[in-house]
Amino acid sequence: MSDQTPSPQSPLYLVDGSGYIFRAFHALPPLNRPDGTPVNAVYGFCSMLLKLIEDLKAERLAVIFDAGRLSFRNEIYPDYKAHRPEPPEELVPQFPLIRDATRAFALPCIELPGYEADDLIASYAKAAREAGQEVVIVSADKDLMQLIQDGVSLMDPMKAKKIGLEEVMAKFGVAPDKVVDVQALAGDSTDNVPGVPGIGVKTAAQLIGEYGDLDTLLARAGEIKQPKRRQTLIDNADKARVSRELVRLRDDVELPDPLDSLHVGQMSAEVVLSFLEQQGFTSLVAKLRPHLGASKPAHGGSSSSAAAAAAEDMRAAVRDYELIQDEPALAHWIEMATEAGIVGFDTETTSLDAHRAVLVGFSLAVAPGRACYVPLRHVAPRKARQGALDLGAAGEAGADEGAPEQIPVDRAITLLRPLLEAPGVLKVGQNIKYDMIVMAREGIEIAPIDDTMVMSYALDGTRHGHGMDELAQIHLGVTPISYDEVTGKGRDRIGFDEVPLDRARDYAAEDADVTLNLHRLLKPRLGPEGVRALYERTDRALVPVLARMERRGIRIDRDMLGKASREFADGMAALETRIHELAGESFNVGSPKQLGEILFDKLSLPGGKKGKTGAYATGADILQKLAADGHELPAKVLDWRQLAKLKNTYADALAEAVNPETGRIHTSFALTVTTTGRLSSNDPNLQNIPVRTEEGRRIRRAFVPEAGHVLMSADYSQIELRLLADIANIQALRQAFREGIDIHALTASQVFGVPVQGMDPITRRRAKAINFGIIYGISAFGLAQQLDIPQSEAKRYIEAYFERYPGIRDYMERAKADARAHGFVTTIFGRKCWTPDIAAKNPALRAFAERAAINAPLQGSAADIVRLAMVALDEALEASPLGARMLLQVHDEILLEVPEAEVEETAALVKRVMEDVVSRPVPYVVEVGTGLDWDAAH
DNA sequence: GCATTCACG
């Protein structure tokens, strides 16, 4: 669908990406983006690629890069390329941009650690030749001349001329197959290849011409007439042999991508144009736009050719939406879906909350415009039922007087199950976790799956939202019928089971149709944009895991919550009385506005206005300071606020959230909302249950295990600091983590110059705040605020810290530069964390974005590790005979419910799986605790 | 619907 089959005679172009970068950089005049990032080499590279694709009609092409500065050659000869200077400062930011360009053009982007681009080129050339395919190597590097032979040619990308036998003869004085031998003798000063002293290319060519090859020459060196040359050759035979190993390209490297995968993919106009625009390449944009957006004028912000095609299908297709009310018709649709191997699937229910939702009907989409809706539990519209006695029992048996004709639910489920569980049919949903939870209650486990919402998040992060309507608008240029339009809103909203069937069919079938269209569009972008593994192994794999966790829920001791609530209420009442007494009047303690006026106007305490609204700030930090100065009223307000929070947000709300059918709380985890890849939890939020105060921990103690079980908490110890040591490559910190040293004490000793032994707890606390500050993109202001010290003092701490760990400052600068260059920073797994404000004119906004850019790779990599750990742990537990199951995730912690008898074995497995999920130069240590409530498990 | 406050990592 996205890639045309190349014609057999189409040559394979192997582009030497790394070689090109240097040449273009030196050959082209300086060119900068509006933000100052140099992009001349990027520009040259993009022009060159477009030329190859357009002028030469290249169909099969790969761009190949050096993976780093070191290769296997350094093991043979440590000084290889040792004299190469660091690349110029203006070139460094262009390396990643050129890889981005490659991916944006939907071209294979290949590199392999330990090998140079030239070795990969040699290996691909060999494989292609053996497959009878013609190869054109695009490079001006003389080192590649050795590969020229029948069917393998070399092309200079800048002069656009072919390098053939003639040029090789002119350069080395021998045929391509003898180039290696000449280079071995002559050496190469730029790469620090020794060669034989005193012998240059001319002499080498002459010698090889005379003796045939290097081995023969060295064996018969004694026959050489010139005495000096004879002796040097005999003395330096080994050097010549080593040199040959260095210059000879390896053609037996294991190919990172299979040979037949190297073709020019379908460019996404959205991706290419936005990349080129970001670089400020307006001429290229103008040149390219007509080709990419040609099929239709840009519509609703989407302009890629694939998008245009899909959008066109979506808009122009005859909407062949069917209403299914009998079994043979459903059987037919299931047959079509099975044959297609892919089906868009969507459920309609009675509630937005998956855990309370009852299945009302479902829709299937099998091709663009081909979708159906199958009603299952629709009832007669309300008007027809008015006057019926059982107003509240709409869905129950007996209340279906006048209900439309529908397939019996159990029959429909029986027909549907084989499709939804078929390993050979991909079920595509939009937020399919919801449908999986709903269908699980009907006894169906959906697999395998794709999720357009999750895909969109892996591709575009938080550049935009991932709701169906937004995605449909952006990518397809269509506005689906809105839910409100179908059910009404506010007081008059009706349940989906009351929606007339023709309306229900139009709405529901369209959703499945849109989902399948989005899939057609988004899936091909995963590979080219470098997030396929992230999507498949991390994000998509997490979906069924989260569905199971949410469905399981966590047990709650409601009596404990009720008791706490009453006591909190008593405390609040007493405090309120005293507060009014101190204020000399009655007012709403919960109103920051009224409180501010009491404190600062009536009582004239020190403090001030703030913010655009002109209201007094009355945050905890301000009340805390007033309380410390001996003022009772703010102290009491602080106590009151704490109790109010605990009662309203926790004790009462959590009791209310208990599902009466399961006696447990079922949260919902969102996996596509955060900028860093973290999950979030809502309805209710179980990721912010109190833990820091004794009163608060009463709430946490109400989270309890099932009878015969315990709760087990497994958390990554200081994961973000470890990632800092890891990513920023700080040897001293890495070492400290490997040795299990107290990291805050270490920081204290480095910054304050005190010994670790017998450290003052206050000193350690300060160091801890510094460490946290580093992770957040430290500022003197923020640290001063946190520690309540003068900003000048905070500044000194920070300077002392950077003095000791200059690599961390480098990391921070790199993060900011990355964000400026791309608009995003990345995690160690390649997740893009977008920082749109990085180029803001408002310095405050920009500073915010800079700190976020520093923090995101740390927080985001941690989030990715935990996501992966959950997937791995789910698998490991399923494969084991153990009865333990995951319940919750709280960023660096996983909470499980474990049979009492299996605690030890489970703890060992959990620790091992979590710690081994990544293999890095820093250990990621997991601490495990168990108990009869969540507090005790810590 | 927005701002403020506060719970968590």
Place this chain on the structure above:
DNA sequence: GACGTACGTGAATGCT
């Protein structure tokens, strides 16, 4: 030297 901040979330409440 400007701006006004520690990074990332969700829920309850008051007020316009």
